Amino acid sequence: MSKYQPQEFEKKWREEWKKEKIYDFRFKTLDPKKKFYNLVELPYTSGDLHIGHWFTFTTPDVLSRFKRMNGYDVFFPIGYDAFGLPAENAAIKRAIHPKDWTMKNIENMTKQFHTIGTMLNNWDDAVITCLPEYYRWNQWIFLKMYERGLAYRGKALSNWCPSCQTVLANENIENGKCWRCGNPVVQKEVEQWFLKITKYADRLLWDKNSNGVDWPMSVRVGQNNWIGKKGGINMDYPVKNSNEVITCFTTAPVNFGMTFIVLAPEHQLVKKIIKGEIKVESKTRKTVEDYFKKAQKKSEMDRLMEGKIKTGVFTGLYAINRIARWDVPIWVSDFVIGHVGTGAVQGCPGHDYKDFEFAKKFDLPIIRVVVGQDADTSEINKPEQIIIKGMPGKMVNSKFLNGLDFEEGLQKTMDYAEKKGWGKRINSYHLRDWSISRQRYWGSPVPMIYCPKDGVVPAPEKDLPIELPYEVDFTPKGKPPLATNEKWLNVKCPKCGGGAKRDSETLDTFFDSAWYWYRYVSPHYDGGPFDKIEVKKLTPVDVYFGGAEHTLGHTLYARFFTKFFHDLGLVDDEEFALKRVQHGVVLGPDGNRMSKSKGNVINPDDKVKEYGTDTVRMYLCFMMPYEATSAWSDKTIAGVHRFLNRVWKIFQLYKDSAAFIENKQLISKLQKTILKVSQDIEKIKMNTAIAAMMEFLNAWESSITPDRWNVLSEEAAKDFLKILAPFAPYMTEEIWRNVFGENTSIHLSKWPKIIETVTDETVTIPIQVNGKLRGTLIVNSRLLFDEGKIIELAVKNERVKKYLSGKKFKAIYVKGKILNFVLL
């Protein structure tokens, strides 16, 4: 009997499958009703396939194989997310060109991917986002958005390194300093390209019906919070002795308790004060200017270190609170953020914690206008006394509002303000427009041209792609790398034909990944970003597997693009994926995240060498639920290997078998196992599916006795092999062909039929007395529905009898499930 030595045949089958083309996906034969688009987030071209990739891809692969054996045309494509900063960093550090680095990594990763033994199917057509064939359509999409006013040039506060003259991403700041030159980073308003995702805010919100698709609660709630739609009112306050008006957004206009206004340092009015456009005392002007400069220098780091201690300066100006008919002082403070609401806050310190802190710090009046449940009517001195919107309470000190419920008082205030023309109800959103320009090299060039005469001019569609030049300086000072290639940079203006310059910025890589699954369907199509007809056949995506870290970024952008394509008439769907499944993380054996510095990295290649691919795949499915995060265990993988060894052995025995004696109980167990495995795979619960197969093997082995060891028919044995096939594709193929002599792949076989009505001859019914288990009853399954008989037998049961003797009771029988006696 041969030993289980997976290394002997895994490579053989990999090659054979390629030869037999069993994983080819043929678009032509597609029946749209039988299509199954299984998508995994496209991997980044980091260089090596780590155990996380294996974990991420194995479960979707099992699902793909299962679906295909059930008659679906499974589209399970792959591609690479190939643009981005790490490639550029590698270039700077190691003097390798980003393109060469990336393409080399892709080659290596593709090789490694094949060892996992997935049925990923369009390897030759894998979409690579850094190739012009792909990013050409990024540029096309950008131009379409520009045409519709969805892409615009604007200013935003960003991390800025004055020395390198570039915007820095948060992760490129180390202790408040630039990662490259070590100089302090400041906040600066920088001109950049934005996508108007806020225009889609309402459509991106998830409704109670989950927008008709099956996405996790965590994603839906997370995205809705991120979009942060809030109803409130924009209140106008005239500034005394000027023509200026300050608009404050508030969700709770407690105007009879409003005693000041606070502006964000970057508020327009502050600029006007500094510029002298609004007259204030020169000493005050200087104070405001100093405060503004200090605020501008503050980085994220400073703000964090400062904590929540309020700072601020008085502008010397007053505004008129027309509802309460009094004047309020106007202050500037960096606790108010320019882009939140209107960048101006009406201070109601009795009913807002931040306003309270500010008022305390600068000794501003605090007025109570709401009495809460504690009936405290005293002055508000302590934070515990603050009553905020949402708490129950009655209005006081508020003239015509007195006596109303808090919420009603707010609504009346808003009605009044709107009637007077002093305010307008409005929705505020937390979501901001998406900044997409990066002053980097390794990305899609922005297809725009700057002409001294015509200004910003879009590149003509026929000139796409605007190819990324190979020759640039990656470490320039004061300008983006692309601007160092003069030949590329200088162009003729499409409008006037005069000298002009290209946009030297590149697109955020999240732009690349916001639509790639459509490109997968027609990777070489050149009449548009994708072939509408093919896309219609294959989309929406049936399941989208990926990481939880993409809740607020990638998946939100992807939904935004889908809606944009919908508006262009390119796709029918408003949601691109019917179901989203998010994986967890495989931690190192020590329970920490794997990292080279901790020395706890598990290399999948080593494990394949030790146990074979099937064992690694099965272990990754078995170790924990797909969504969970847990540590790698060398012990547990050995256990999984033991299981496969036993499977191997029992089938080797089968090979040498002679007479067959059927075991009905075992057949029934097999039927139940097939049913359980089918349901569990569908539910993405691979760990319990495997447990069920282990249980079956245990039963199979223990039903074998020296004189009666061939207990399964060939059909039944093959059925077990088939349900194992999606998990252990190599071993099952080896057995399928060598033990059973089949000559077409097990992976092309049909999933075993489930006989729904599996009836055992005997059934065990637990018997409870007062809800406590006191015994069990083993009865013929024909008696299952005969309640009287069941109770009669149960009462006679030795173990139950003593609890019931001499007592009055009633019986509750849940048919086939349980019998409970309740003592009266």
Next chain:
RNA sequence: GCCGCGGUGGUGGAAUGGUAUACACGCAGGACUUAAAAUCCUGUGAUCGCACAGAUCGUGAGAGUUCGACUCUCUCCCGCGGCACCA
């Protein structure tokens, strides 16, 4: 602070309101072996008990609903993840 998700044996983890701890690991004992590894068998929630009698307790804590609660409701504690001076 807000939002989301969790808390079950020594460990990873199972349980449509119906026999809690499936499956696996680990551990203990045994078989095989000169010995070890591998493999196989048996046992394994806690406490009491000679017991493969039996009993009691047991799913973070406490209450509630129910014939019956890991599961549903409320209050609280702890852990993880996300957001956060959001007006």
